[in-house]
Amino acid sequence: MKILVVGANGQVGKHLVSLIQDSGKHKAKAMIRKEEQASYFETIGAETAIVDLEGEIEDIAKAAEGVDAIVFTAGSGPNTGADKTLMIDLDGAVKTIKAAEKAGVKRFIMVSSYDTTREAIQEAPESFAPYVVAKHYADEWLRGTALDYTIVHPGRLTNENGTAKVEIAREVEIGEVPREDVAHVLFGCIEADSTIGKEFQVVSGSADVKEALGKL
Numbered sequence: 704m705k706i707l708v709v710g711a712n713g714q715v716g717k718h719l720v721s722l723i724q725d726s727g728k729h730k731a732k733a734m735i736r737k738e739e740q741a742s743y744f745e746t747i748g749a750e751t752a753i754v755d756l757e758g759e760i761e762d763i764a765k766a767a768e769g770v771d772a773i774v775f776t777a778g779s780g781p782n783t784g785a786d787k788t789l790m791i792d793l794d795g796a797v798k799t800i801k802a803a804e805k806a807g808v809k810r811f812i813m814v815s816s817y818d819t820t821r822e823a824i825q826e827a828p829e830s831f832a833p834y835v836v837a838k839h840y841a842d843e844w845l846r847g848t849a850l851d852y853t854i855v856h857p858g859r860l861t862n863e864n865g866t867a868k869v870e871i872a873r874e875v876e877i878g879e880v881p882r883e884d885v886a887h888v889l890f891g892c893i894e895a896d897s898t899i900g901k902e903f904q905v906v907s908g909s910a911d912v913k914e915a916l917g918k919l
């Protein structure tokens with residue numbers, strides 16, 4: 704399979720591109736936003752597409768042409784304001800979903816956040832609420848499409864080394880999960896069609912990723 708990784712230059716994104724490239728059976732296409740980010744991906748043999756998520760749907764659709772799946776793992780990050788949260792985490796995500804439809808790519812895997820329910824919006828501290836709102840409506844939009852989607856809700860991300868051991872269920876107690884392990888889960892979803900139409904929370908645990916996904 705060829706997989707378009709949107710947000711490939713991000714921390715989860717880089718782990719995922721490496722897993723895809725190292726698999727020997729799939730190929731990653733890294734969607735990045737700056738020319739100077741390309742050489743890293745070229746070195747590991749991944750194709751690149753330079754597209755800013757604040758741009759046109761058409762440009763994202765062009766990047767998605769001919770791929771078999773899209774993983775959205777972009778985000779405006781914690782150091783920008785609510786304006787960028789709206790533009791990337793909501794509008795960028797929905798534009799990527801529309802681009803998938805336009806390009807005829809059915810498989811779509813979304814990196815959401817731990818809890819994107821309406822209750823979570825109401826309970827979020829004021830500074831965090833716009834992010835939860837953005838993720839809530841991006842998830843809602845994806846659920847309303849005919850795409851073969853999976854929505855992954857990770858706990859608090861860390862930069863610890865991955866163990867590929869996780870706890871996965873529709874609801875798990877809040878905890879941490881290394882970004883590398885989120886990448887393992889995303890890779891597992893790419894390979895497991897049984898995750899289509901499903902969404903789940905993930906934190907560190909004791910189950911192998913494949914086994915945990917298989918029990919969903």
Ligand code: NAP
Nearest residue numbers: 710712713714715736755756757776777778815816859860
């Ligand atoms: P990250 O390192 O901040 O990566 C985000 C990526 O999005 C970056 O590569 C960034 O590009 C890209 N991006 C931002 N604006 C863009 C634009 N306008 N056009 C194209 N790309 C753009 O994030 P992460 O830590 O890997 O997290 C991945 C996902 O997990 C995010 O969706 C985040 O919301 C979600 N999440 C986070 C937590 C947490 O505890 N932090 C928990 C659950 C879920 P540049 O590299 O060019 O800046």
